[in-house]
Amino acid sequence: MRNFLSGGFKDNTSLEKGVLTGILRVSKEFIFSGMNNLGVFTILSAEFNDKFGLTGEEVQKLLIDYNLDNKFDDVRAWYNGYNFEGVTIYNPWSIINYAASLKKVLKPYWANSSDNKLIEDSLTHNGKELKNELLALLNGENIVKTLKENITFEDLEKHEDMLWSLLLFSGYLTASFSHKNNREINFYNLSAPNLEVRTLYYDLLMRWFDKRMERDKQELMLEALEKGNIEDFEFYFSEFVLNSFSYFDTGGEHAEKVYKSFVLGLFVLLADKYELENEREAGAGRCDLILIPKDKNKLGIIIEFKKVDARKKEKMPQAVKAAFKQIEEKQYDVILKSRGIEKIKKLAIVFQGKKVWVREGQINSV
Template identity: 25%
Template sequence: MKKLPIGVQTFAEIRSDNYCYVDKTPLIYRLADQGKSYFLSRPRRFGKSLLLDTIAEAFAGSRELFTGLYLENHWDWDRRYPVVRIDFAGGVMRNRAELDETIIAMLRQQGLRFGIELEQRLAHLVLSELIERLHETSGERVVVLVDEYDKPILDNLESPELATELRDGLRNLYSVLKARDAQLRFVFLAGVSKFSKVSLFSGLNNLEDITLDKRYATICGYTQRDVEQVFAEYLGGVDLEELRRWYNGYNWLGDLVYNPFDVLLFLRNKDFRAYWFETGNPTFLINLLLRKQIAAPRLGQMLAGEQLLGSFDVNYIEPEALLFQAGYLTIKERRQRGGRTSYRLGFPNLEVRMSLTETLLQVLSRSGASDRELLKDRVYEALAAGRLEELREIFHSFFASIPHDWYRKNQLAGYEGYYASIFYCYFTALGLDVVVEDSTSVGRIDMTVFVEGKIYILEFKVVSKGAKTGSALAQIREKRYADKYRGQGEIYLLGVEFDKESRNIVGFEWATAQGLS
């Protein structure tokens, strides 16, 4: 049985030590054959580094590593190109000086690999000198590969002035790739985000963005076919539909792909867990969602135009772009309206939906982990048994337990989406099937929840103090929302109304599809 490449850092280690490997080299051949300068955005831990390492070994002429792969018989192995690797994955840059020192140290080390001592003192001039001298000494044009090109900026998004300073330093560095274009054979920049060309790639107008090019949609990640064929010997006893539900679903306008990090760890442990999510810290993202007052139910139904989805800058960060580029949302539908293209975004899979809403719930409620787990168990049991009076008591007690001082420190008491967000986060963190803005022939249901053969149709409203309650349930009945699901299970209609002043539930009325309770 071949080993799984968990923790392996280089393509050379994988190919020389009998590891499983998904062959992406046909796509590498196409890149090298049809173009020269590329940019790719993919979420963290999606195989970008391994892709760049594979490209590096191909251009360096390491034919022995490609035995049995597509490139073995589709590459000019007689030519070896000097390869420059720039990698910002390690460490956090705390100022522009540290960034420049890091770049210079990396480039000097690259030069020494080829027996070249560099003389320049400024970061961009050191790169320019390295390219020029490698071209002169080797007689071949140079390959430049940049991994985590944006990490110095992303690490400092909560300090916009510092992030801008680091962005300017990187822009200075990357400008060399345009100035030395004649001496370059191949350029590839990879990272999580896509900054606008004006802000970071000014002048680098020959850089081809393949992020949403359907020809390269699967260049990182595993397709269903990859999983079933390459890892067949590890799939004994594995529920493939559950595997797909947990980890598949990322879409860059081609075949859907799995997160490779999740797949490898699952096949090693045979335990469904949020492996990928647990390696990140979405604090900045959560704070951005709260600052923009984006209700949690909207996360699975966001719309973004092509320009918004494609880029952002330090001083202009939209949640849709950040959520998509960081891998928390993916493309669910591409819409064409005349000459305008837009995208409907949603959670890629169960792992992300459960984990992100659990993190958001923690911030929205300020409750401890053990308290949340206990409440989640009680919520699930009440829904599964159809005990709605118990459900009302659970959520009423929950809202009553949030300290007044917490509301004083933020604006959430007046944020209508906050109340529905709590319900949504609890339901999705439980892994339940939840549909928001559920379309019917006469309107949209706020939220539909499916659990153990039961269907819950929910409508939320915020009312003034002392106002008569019951309008939420009345709307469900008048619009005949239940008609959509008749014959599919036991249907419950639930209207929930909140008072902003008391910051709690003041109306909680329900009915079955047959009569009022």
């Protein structure tokens, strides 16, 4: 590699300018190497920040050319979200593959285009703290970290904190500046950029459970929810929780986040049929989760999570009542009604440790 870089770039008298692209910079670049004095521009640089992918205007033009301009919002949710120093960029590989596909299916094109073993190994070999941070990302939350632009693969083996820089530069996170501490070190808000990447995090999360739900049961669970068959949904969901939640703390202070993150990740599989709104302002408050059907004739679903507070000697019926009271008082159904959704199902998912109940309110007609 050194001879290639030296002969092809540094010592090539026929070359005026060369460009190398990749997720990490050239390793061991210094004065005595075969390659030095590079201009390095990353996702954190202002230079060329609109050249690393497709801009919103370019995506709109492409969708119009393919008669898909009515799909812009869906495409944005799946493939948008990369912040290049103030410029929002779309994933070009996924956009082009989606537009060129015969059935025009929104799915993970880029995330499934290569072997993610390095990413998976880096994530799955770390401890419980990292798993909690992954839950936060899957839940649509930000985590605050420092970043290193000058990392190499050798650094990843020696320093676990380099993982966040790897995830950012390889496309699994997006970043925005947060603050600078008293030592002039920059901190960044990191988040999952879009639904495509969230599906990857969800798959990784599933691998950490002791036992997996078989794919057919997972599909039956989602089908039961779509049809409003809450009794069957509760059966499959409870079975999964009982068999698979042993690693995560379902009784501690993060219990609600564990349940909520799993459900949110699971519902990513419904993204072709529903808009998923997490902690969005609805009515007079923020609902835990709202599923807005893209077909107005389908069922809209409002979900509120509640943990049974054993310290206050609370029982399951009291937690259910509190969940529905919050849904009604905060008028979470306003957002669905404003979209013309006439059938609305209100659900309370109540849990105590690994015991979970799913209860439903009435289906309202506008």
